[in-house]
Every structure is written in C-alpha cells, then in structure tokens.
Amino acid sequence: MRKYSVFSLVRNAISHNRKWREAWRSPEPKREYDVIIVGGGGHGLATAYYLAKEHGVRNVAVLEKGWIGGGNTGRNTTIVRSNYLWTEASLLYEHSMKLWEGLSQDLNYNVMFSQRGVYNLGHTLQDMRDIERRVNANRLNGIDAEVVNAEQIAKAIPFINTSPDARYPILGASLQRRAGVARHDAVAWGFARAADARGVDIIEQCEVTGINRDGGKVTGVETTRGTINAPRVGVVVAGNASVVAAMAGLRLPVESHPLQAFVSEPLKPVLDTVVMSNAVHGYISQSDKGELVIGAGIDAYNGYGQRGSFQTIEHTMEAIIELFPVFSRVRMLRQWGGIVDVCPDACPIISRTPVAGLYFNCGWGTGGFKATPGSGWVFAHTIAQDRPHELNAPFDLERFTTGALIDEHGAAAVAH
C-alpha cells in the first residue's frame, strides 16, 4: 500500500494524477482461507481489518455479492453517536466512538469524521424526562452528554423552529458534542484498502449461495465463483441475514425492512450539526457538499426491495418541515432505500451460532453505521478467539432464549 500523504498528493499532481494505484487488489479467490467474511459492507471490512491488525489472522477473504460500498454502508445517513441508554449498548457504541476518533489516522484514509454534535430533541414533558434519564445514564458510563433547553437550541441552530406555538413544540434536547457524521463511502473504501494492505483478499461480484457443513461444523461456502473452504465463516450481511442463516438451517429473530433516506439539492451552509427527533420522527444534517441528508423510519412491512413507500417519504418531509419551516421549498435530489434487519430489542446480534465455526453479526436495524469500527473490532475478536469479547457477550444469540434482552427501543434516542 502506498501511503497517502501531502507528498503523495504533490507527487501525483506532478504526474497529472495518472499514476494513482488502485486502492485495493481484485484477486481471484483462493481455494481455502483461515477465515471467510460474508458481506463486504463496512462491518465486514472492519472485521477483516481488525482480524489482521489485532489478531494476526491475515489469510482472510471478504466475499461481496455486489461491489464495495454498494449496500447499506453507502445508503445510510452517516450519523455517529454513542448516547444509548443501557450500559451494554452504550459501552459497545462508545468503544466504536473511540475507534472513530482515531480512524482516519489508523486507516491512512480520510473518513471525514466530523464531531459536530448530535441533538436529540424532546417535544413533551415525558420526552424531557427520558432525555434527562438517558443523559445521566450516559454520564455514569463515561459518555459525554448534556441536557440543553429550547433557548440554547435556538442559539446554536439558527433556523430551527423553537416557537412555543409549534404543533410539537421543542422543549429541549440531549446533546452529545463528540457525536457527528462521517463520510460513509470513505469508511468502506478506507477499511477495504487498509485490510487489503494487510493481506486480506477482497472479492467482489462473488455471491454466497450455500454454507457447507460437516457434522455440525462449518467447512466453507458455495459461491457464484466456486467452492471456497474455511474452518471459520463470519456472516455480516445486514438485511439478508435471515437468507444466509437459512443456508445453514438456522432461524434468526430478525425481520428485514426497507429504510429510506434522501438528499436535497446543495445549499449554502445552513446546518452545522445533526438534529434528530423521535417524536416527529426525522433526522437531518448537512453534508460537506451542501446537501441536506435526511432520514426517517422503516416501512412497517417486511421487504427486500431496497425502496420504500411514498407515505413514508411524505411523513419524513412533514417531520423535517415541522422542525425547519425554512426548508419547505428545498427540493429533494435523490431518494433511496436500504434493507435493515431489525431485532425485537433493537440491539444487534454478534454471536457464535449452533454451527461450530459459523458466526453472525446482524440485527443492527436502523443504526449500524455508527458502530462500524466497534462492530468489526468485537466480531474479529469473537471469530479469532472463538468466544465473544466482554463488550459483545451480552449481544449473544442466546439472549433470546434466556430473556436477557437489551431493550433499546425508543430508549436509544430515536425510534428504530
């Protein structure tokens, strides 16, 4: 890997940018690996990267049915925060936050992590009580969090409607100043490049069609590019988790739903932070290109179609205009959907399975992007050591049998 630096910029500028090397190789799949990661999204690539970096496991293949950055990694609204209510969740997301804070340097790739703060608005007295409870829980877990009132919000966010006459008046918010956004494509590309540099084979256009087992142990996978053997297989396929689980005869407690997002035409800088509202249900930030990046809730029904319903679009726009009447005449440029796998307790599954050597990392629902580095870090540990790290032990598949659910529904600052 050629290191990216100001010198490489100058050197390549002198050669008219004709000599940039590819960011990662496109190798033919080998017959056998030590570990196969199914799914080349951010979480899968991060898993491969940390397997190589933290555990010295370099004979790793990442199998991606499409192309890197084409799935949910490139479809989310790029928000990163760690202000979850329950200790198990907040520690996992905070671990991820700490990795985010050094990620660009670690990967030698600018992921444009911008800690511009995230406001989670409260519109009712009960919202404010929940916010105070969550802020206190966060602070007890060493996570920065504060409660702000409507006056402070109006001062920090010029165009937000804090009028007491609003249909859903803004009473206050929780604010996590270390939270923010990152460039989602760069996260995928940065992890891919850094994993590749440590010997990981990233194999695109390679769809897994079966999981081979022998006596309750995984032996490899069938793919559209032939059989590939490995004693350990980690599956990180978001919305398709149930489909891949079925290949190994497993049933999962997840359901797949379309989740939509939108970007507007580019505007002059107007919003320098992230605003989320659980009550009217929308979230919004402004990208460095000037587009407003907007997201909302899932469609209620199960779906794999990577698109959503018009009424969901309408509902989202109503929410945004409720918060920012000034955006009422902004035109939307693009709309798209991704497929998210939602768990009954809105927390992920990062776990071994009843099949030895087969590991699943799924169920992130609507909030997986923020966890990308942390998810890969704990999943790499789980695969390399064949046991969970203490951070992801509570997120075992077994919790649905024992009943030790981690109920982050609604409590996690935004409805999932």
Place this chain on the structure above:
Amino acid sequence: MLLIECPWCGERAETEFSYGGEAGITRPADPDALSDAEWADYLFNRSNPRGAHQELWNHAQGCRRWFRVERDTVSYRISASYRLSDGADEGGG
C-alpha cells in the same frame, strides 16, 4: 404505496391498513411443555423470507378485520388475499 385488497372491502390504499407480521404462527397450546429454546423460537424467530411471504394485515381504518395476504418481499406484488376463516387458523396478530 401498496394497493391491498381487503377480503371484505375490496382494494384500498396501504395507509388504511396496519401490518401484523408473519402469518401462521400459532401460540403453542401448552407453553409449559416447551423448552426455553422452543418458546424463544415461537416468540422471536421469524422466517423472514426473500420472496413469497404469508402475512397478516388489519384494515385498521376500514372494517378493522384481520386477514391474510401473500406478498412477494422483493417485488412487493400481492398475489393473494383471503379471510382467516378460509383455511388459516390463527386468531390475529
């Protein structure tokens, strides 16, 4: 937006309905006889197929009755819609 056929009221817009999840999940007759894993399977695990899906819908803003729909989860095309009494045995979502 989906156009859903209520077996009683005919085709209506999706916004009149609420979704009830996977159909055909029957509450075990004797929960005490089940292991924790079997109970968890009933309670939490879902088939979540990519393709034909049997699901429950409620005509919430119409006749308020539950019915069953067969819908493709990729194309979203609805191929059948029928009353629970027509062969299905569950009592609703």
